[in-house]
Amino acid sequence: MIEKRYKEAFERASDERKEKILEVGIEEFSNNGFENANINVIAKKSGISIGLMYKYFATKEDLFLTCIQRGCSILDSALEEIMKSDEKILKKAEQVIRTICYHSKKNANYIRLYNEITSEKNPTLAKALAEEIEFPTSRKYITSIAQAFAKNDVRQDLDPRLFAFFLDNLLMSLQFSYTCDYHRDRFEIYTGINVDEMDDEQVVTQLLKFIEGAFTYEK
Amino acid sequence: MIEKRYKEAFERASDERKEKILEVGIEEFSNNGFENANINVIAKKSGISIGLMYKYFATKEDLFLTCIQRGCSILDSALEEIMKSDEKILKKAEQVIRTICYHSKKNANYIRLYNEITSEKNPTLAKALAEEIEFPTSRKYITSIAQAFAKNDVRQDLDPRLFAFFLDNLLMSLQFSYTCDYHRDRFEIYTGINVDEMDDEQVVTQLLKFIEGAFTYEK
Amino acid sequence: MIEKRYKEAFERASDERKEKILEVGIEEFSNNGFENANINVIAKKSGISIGLMYKYFATKEDLFLTCIQRGCSILDSALEEIMKSDEKILKKAEQVIRTICYHSKKNANYIRLYNEITSEKNPTLAKALAEEIEFPTSRKYITSIAQAFAKNDVRQDLDPRLFAFFLDNLLMSLQFSYTCDYHRDRFEIYTGINVDEMDDEQVVTQLLKFIEGAFTYEK
Amino acid sequence: MIEKRYKEAFERASDERKEKILEVGIEEFSNNGFENANINVIAKKSGISIGLMYKYFATKEDLFLTCIQRGCSILDSALEEIMKSDEKILKKAEQVIRTICYHSKKNANYIRLYNEITSEKNPTLAKALAEEIEFPTSRKYITSIAQAFAKNDVRQDLDPRLFAFFLDNLLMSLQFSYTCDYHRDRFEIYTGINVDEMDDEQVVTQLLKFIEGAFTYEK
DNA sequence: GATGAATGAGGTTTCATTCAT
DNA sequence: GATGAATGAAACCTCATTCAT
Secondary structure (H helix, E strand, O other): OOOOOOOHHHHHHOOHHHHHHHHHHHHHHHHHHHHHHHHHHHHHHHHOOHHHHHHEEOOOOHHHHHHHHHHHHHHHHHHHHHHHHOOOOHHHHHHHHHHHHHHOOOHHHHHHHHHOOOOOOOOHHHHHHHHHHHHHHHHHHHHHHHHHOOOOOOOOOOHHHHHHHHHHHHHHHHHHHHHHHHHHHHHHHHHOOOOOOOHHHHHHHHHHHHHHHHHHHOO | OOOOOOHHHHHHHOOOHHHHHHHHHHHHHHHHHHHHHHHHHHHHOOOOHHHHHHOHHHHHHHHHHHHHHHHHHHHHHHHHHHHHHHHHHHHHHHHHHHHHHHOOOOHHHHHHHHHHOOOOHHHHHHHHHHHHHHHHHHHHHHHHHHOOOOOOOOOOOHHHHHHHHHHHHHHHHHHHHHHHHHHHEEEEEEEHHOOOOOHHHHHHHHHHHHHHHHHHOOO | OOOOOOHHHHHHOOOOHHHHHHHHHHHHHHHHHHHOOOOHHHHHHHOOOHHHHHHHHHOOHHHHHHHHHHHHHHHHHHHHHHHHHOOOOHHHHHHHHHHHHOOOOHHHHHHHHHHOOOOOOOOOHHHHHHHHHHHHHHHHHHHHHHHHHHOOOOOOOHHHHHHHHHHHHHHHHHHHHHHHHHHHHHHHHOOOOOOOOOOOHHHHHHHHHHHHHHHOOOO | OOOOOOOOHHOOOOHHHHHHHHHHHHHHHHHHHHHHOOOOHHHHOOOOOOHHHHEEOHHHHHHHHHHHHHHHHHHHHHHHHHHOOOOOOOHHHHHHHHHHHHHHHOOOOHHHHHHHOOOOOOOHHHHHHHHHHHHHHHHHHHHHHHHEEEEEEOOOOOOOHHHHHHHHHHHHHHHHHHHHHHHHHHHHHOOOOOOOOOOHHHHHHHHHHHHHHHHOOOO
């Protein structure tokens, strides 16, 4: 688990300021990537001095990680809402997919930040990030599938953890397809349609069929 | 489509040298990412001077892109072999999955380079790369699915292009899970097992079930 | 017209520092030309770091242009003083010539910088520079000649603008002859005397005769 | 006087090749200036290898100087023709001016090369160049004026060498005004007319009046 | 004579981080 | 707490020149 990466001074800052810094940081990091983001620019756009920024965060990496934590908590809370319900697993999947389709523009920067993380090269950092970000989500999926398994709502020869993994692979890929340059182009190459002009309903329907088949079918 | 990004002098170099430069380049770029890779280091490790490197490639970006083209052509030729056969689609899927499991270590750097690309931030470059890389693969998948569709081997209410897209999402994610730091950790979080110690057969079996259900099931 | 080429940070620097940087810059650029001048050297001699230099000027070219503006404003203010008087045109010419002879050592670097500009190869930059530098001077000369023309102090068949141009050609060449290596040697080849040992009075007298005849004579 | 700056191998090359190399060299140096001209490019455009270029010239500077000698000999031979005649000095001046107006386009590159030289920063080189280039011309002018002086064709209180110098200043400035970016813009600022659209006859007439007055008038 | 592959020093520019005020 | 001027290491890239063939 990632410990807090900000200094105490950051906690003491006003909520408005904290919000602003992380918002600007998320925007800059998601637009430019970690290397090309400029911490001096982030400070300026946040309306604080670079000196104060270093009173809040020891390094550029710490600011980056704090931005990630912020972004992920936002994404996770949306998922939380859906997964805690009592709906059947396919119903939950549908809601998650619709949420992705619907909110992908509003939260585009968070998702692009997430995409940035998935190509992290530092093994130690990658591990900490994965645990921070993937753990909560994975438990929700695994639990839901296990429950469905117990209720015999899904095929009985599936491995809940692997199937949760495959499911999340599909959802993660979809998120990126709505928000990240390369994945957007990839989407168009496969479907022939720009993702902005795609009928979301068609995507939802087809992906649900895919998932439903995957979870339900049994020879 | 990406045109060649190397200069004529590079073509004239010995095969051994060309091989060496691209091998070193792929290693450096996949280990450090584009920004943190150092051309001077690549030149030194390749046994040539920095001046000569710039006789071969006009910019760092051009070297990067040539490394990508090299990596992709290797990956694509493996896929080509499988997809051109007359097997049923699920048989092909199985072969592709096995190939991924089997070769993921040998070609780890290529796949990590591919992962690097998927978070490219330059829209123009992202588009060119997506077309170069995704187009050949997508046609193979779409064609195979369309053929299966015509033979009634798969459910008749699927959209071939979207299903090809979903299928590739699963395979792409699997590749990354074998090779890229973050994805490897993510895999372990979902499955509880480090990917290096995972029984490949279990992964193959489960993923095939997932795909088989997705393509076969019809209410 | 050239807009300012320095950043706001430069304006905020102390006058002493601004003065120092431009003085050193003018010296380096006039001694070595634009290409061979070294920004790191200018920074070091100015007593600031290279990083700060780039806080002040975005590029080497911007520093160069700011040096030029500084040099030209000094040269122009000397001319301004003379031209705004009510003297007859030949009296003004005499004063200008004497000023050139007298101040050519003190301002040698400015004049050599001006010389550097006159062989500028970038057409866009050349145009901007010419307008910045030549316009104020040209108006002064043309106006003076036009006034003399109106008073019948000069021959009535002259074209004021072309005669202003010829006059300035003579003065520009004289400036260079006092300050720039090639022109100094050229001067000696023509006159047989090194310009430093030449009796300025002789030059003033002869050049005034030349100009007086040019402006006065009428068949 | 500049000694030859080419190696013996260059003398042994075919006239065609020598011609080509110098022609290309003059073009590159006059277009880009000494620093920005690329000797490898000059070799390629001349149709020879860079290795051979260094068999012909020891350094880039030597090639440059040989180009200058070539360019100047062309310009000088045109002047030679005019000055050796028996015409009166003003007639000769008119012919020189007309030659400048007429041939300025054809020989633009030579003149721009000459312009490049006039801002040479190396004192030793500047001196050698000035002697090479200015000496022949200066003798022609000084001699002509001295002859005119003896015949009482010009005012008797002029210093022949200084007047020759002033005269050449006017002609040199005019040459540059027809060919070099900065000087062309300067011409337009003074006259209000682009030098390409200027009526040459007007320039000739006015400059001749200027010179005639300068040489003839006597209080 | 002729080639052109190969070298590598050196210059411009960026930006994370420090610290005096 | 807050500022922002100041630092300087490090990276990309150019091109005159060499030399083995």
